[in-house]
Amino acid sequence: MPSLRSLQRDFLDALLGAGQIEGRLGLYQSNVRANFSDSLRSTYPAVRRLVGEDYFRQTALMFQRSHPSRSGDLAHAGRGFPEYLAALHGEDQYRYLGDIARLEWLCQEALLAAEHAPLDLERLRAVAPSDYDALRFELHPTLRLYQSAYPALLIWEANAANDSEPQLIDLRTGGDRLALMRRAGRLTFLSLRCGEFAFLEALQRGAPFGEAIAGAGACERQFDAGAALRRFIGAEAIVDF
Amino acid sequence: MPASAGIGLRAQHHAQVLLSSPRVAWFEAHSENYFADGGAHVQALERIRARYPLSLHGVGLSLGSTDPWNRAHLENLKRTVDRFEPALVSEHLSWSSVGGRYANDLLPLPYTPEALRHAAARIAEVQDYLGRQILIENVSSYVRLGASPLTEWQFVAGVAAESGCGILLDINNIYVAAHNFRFDCLEYLAGIPRGAVQEMHLAGHSRIELHGEPVLVDTHGAPVCEAVWALYGAALERFGPVPTLIEWDTDIPALAVLQAEADKADALRERHHAVAA
Numbered sequence: 001m002p003s004l005r006s007l008q009r010d011f012l013d014a015l016l017g018a019g020q021i022e023g024r025l026g027l028y029q030s031n032v033r034a035n036f037s038d039s040l041r042s043t044y045p046a047v048r049r050l051v052g053e054d055y056f057r058q059t060a061l062m063f064q065r066s067h068p069s070r071s072g073d074l075a076h077a078g079r080g081f082p083e084y085l086a087a088l089h090g091e092d093q094y095r096y097l098g099d100i101a102r103l104e105w106l107c108q109e110a111l112l113a114a115e116h117a118p119l120d121l122e123r124l125r126a127v128a129p130s131d132y133d134a135l136r137f138e139l140h141p142t143l144r145l146y147q148s149a150y151p152a153l154l155i156w157e158a159n160a161a162n163d164s165e166p167q168l169i170d171l172r173t174g175g176d177r178l179a180l181m182r183r184a185g186r187l188t189f190l191s192l193r194c195g196e197f198a199f200l201e202a203l204q205r206g207a208p209f210g211e212a213i214a215g216a217g218a219c220e221r222q223f224d225a226g227a228a229l230r231r232f233i234g235a236e237a238i239v240d241f
Numbered sequence: 242m243p244a245s246a247g248i249g250l251r252a253q254h255h256a257q258v259l260l261s262s263p264r265v266a267w268f269e270a271h272s273e274n275y276f277a278d279g280g281a282h283v284q285a286l287e288r289i290r291a292r293y294p295l296s297l298h299g300v301g302l303s304l305g306s307t308d309p310w311n312r313a314h315l316e317n318l319k320r321t322v323d324r325f326e327p328a329l330v331s332e333h334l335s336w337s338s339v340g341g342r343y344a345n346d347l348l349p350l351p352y353t354p355e356a357l358r359h360a361a362a363r364i365a366e367v368q369d370y371l372g373r374q375i376l377i378e379n380v381s382s383y384v385r386l387g388a389s390p391l392t393e394w395q396f397v398a399g400v401a402a403e404s405g406c407g408i409l410l411d412i413n414n415i416y417v418a419a420h421n422f423r424f425d426c427l428e429y430l431a432g433i434p435r436g437a438v439q440e441m442h443l444a445g446h447s448r449i450e451l452h453g454e455p456v457l458v459d460t461h462g463a464p465v466c467e468a469v470w471a472l473y474g475a476a477l478e479r480f481g482p483v484p485t486l487i488e489w490d491t492d493i494p495a496l497a498v499l500q501a502e503a504d505k506a507d508a509l510r511e512r513h514h515a516v517a518a
Contacts, residue, residue: 002387003307003355004307004350004351004353004355004356004359005307005339007351007386007387008306008307008336008339008348008386009339009340011348011386012338012339012340012342012344012348015344015346015348016342016344022452023451023452024383024384024421024451024456025383025384027383027451027456027458028344028346028348028383028384031346032344032345032346035345035346036345039345068342068343069342069343069344069345070341070342070343071301071311071313071314071343072273072300072301072302072303072311072314072337072338072343072345073273073276073301073314073317074273074301074345075273075276075277077345111280111281112277112278112279112280113277113278113279113280114278114279115279141278141279142279182279182280185280185281185284
């Protein structure tokens with residue numbers, strides 16, 4: 001009698017395979033495919049609207065064959081889909097699709113990340129100015145940094161809701177440099193200048209304040225550290241140190 | 242957990258439950274839907290939990306898999322149980338992954354002594370890890386995985402006896418499997434020990450034709466059918482009044498429809514309880 005392990009391997013190979021299975025076993029295969037593509041449909045609503053329902057489902061199933069789910073929590077099924085779309089479309093008419101997907105993945109992460117209270121300003125005021133450079137600021141757990149060569153936020157906003165009016169968006173209208181985060185339960189987007197982006201990126205990898213300012217100044221000569229700090233504390237992007 | 246009928250909690254109903262505090266005895270939520278560190282769903286469940294008894298029902302642990310444990314999943318489950326302090330925690334007597342790849346579906350185990358020992362050992366490990374007893378649910382099935390020398394009820398009862406877990410008896414799943422594999426539902430009930438059943442599930446199914454043969458499919462997308470209500474009556478007689486859940490996962494109707502189904506289950510329970518008393 002085959003072992004339990006070999007029975008399971010053969011069964012799963014059949015379910016995840018490319019062939020269409022008929023009969024009762026096919027009921028499982030349809031479930032496995034539908035559960036996976038439904039998860040991607042809910043993670044990537046704008047991509048789905050951009051390419052249409054049928055094409056989205058076909059692409060999701062191709063993705064499932066090469067990148068099957070690795071988690072018992074279906075919310076993770078869409079991990080890697082942005083990179084897959086980017087590679088699939090290269091420089092064709094859908095070359096921006098991977099970037100839209102990457103934005104949607106980060107939105108999902110932001111919607112599921114932990115809460116955090118705003119920064120305690122009294123604690124910060126108690127720090128001696130000579131110690132500022134060594135401070136390591138913490139960003140809000142929901143904050144994600146995002147860059148694209150395309151007007152991704154505009155494309156996403158025009159497509160994330162299924163009932164919005166179609167719009168013409170010129171891909172050459174310029175790229176995006178954003179921080180996105182959840183505030184009071186809703187996604188919010190902060191448009192960033194190059195120095196601000198470098199500054200937050202440095203803080204996110206744990207760099208001290210002084211080093212983050214130096215990095216920001218290297219890409220934006222006018223970078224004003226005090227103004228940036230006020231902006232990001234006010235926006236609750238910086239929440240602790 | 243009250244021995245009355247509860248309702249499967251779905252995100253579509255969060256707002257209504259929080260705004261109007263509807264008359265519902267208890268809610269059951271899918272554990273994985275609340276694995277996140279934060280966000281709207283987790284917050285909603287925290288508030289609902291403050292007002293209603295809760296059961297957490299897992300769909301992704303892959304209990305019967307021959308893979309090593311997915312530690313991240315187990316840790317998430319424990320964290321979720323610690324966070325919401327549910328009255329009941331349940332999982333499915335099935336598997337969904339092997340070689341690290343997931344089907345994210347409830348796949349059948351073969352009913353063999355090997356699979357029985359394996360499932361029982363895994364359940365015991367989960368119970369040790371969580372520091373509490375869990376319930377395991379019989380799944381509906383369409384194919385048998387390999388030869389099955391044991392009956393399904395021998396398998397379910399054996400796993401419970403060997404692991405010390407409780408049983409979540411899904412009445413609809415028994416009905417579906419009995420049709421698909423031609424066995425007698427009452428023989429199934431008689432094979433499950435009286436004291437082991439701590440919860441029951443009721444749901445709708447659909448009937449399809451495959452190569453001219455009718456097959457029942459567990460869709461959780463329809464009202465409970467008359468035959469399943471009758472089988473529930475027989476189960477109440479054997480197992481006494483236990484918490485019973487109305488499950489509805491696809492084409493989710495208004496909460497009032499689910500409340501009406503729960504009322505029907507309560508009425509049936511009261512009638513059987515009165516007869517028994």
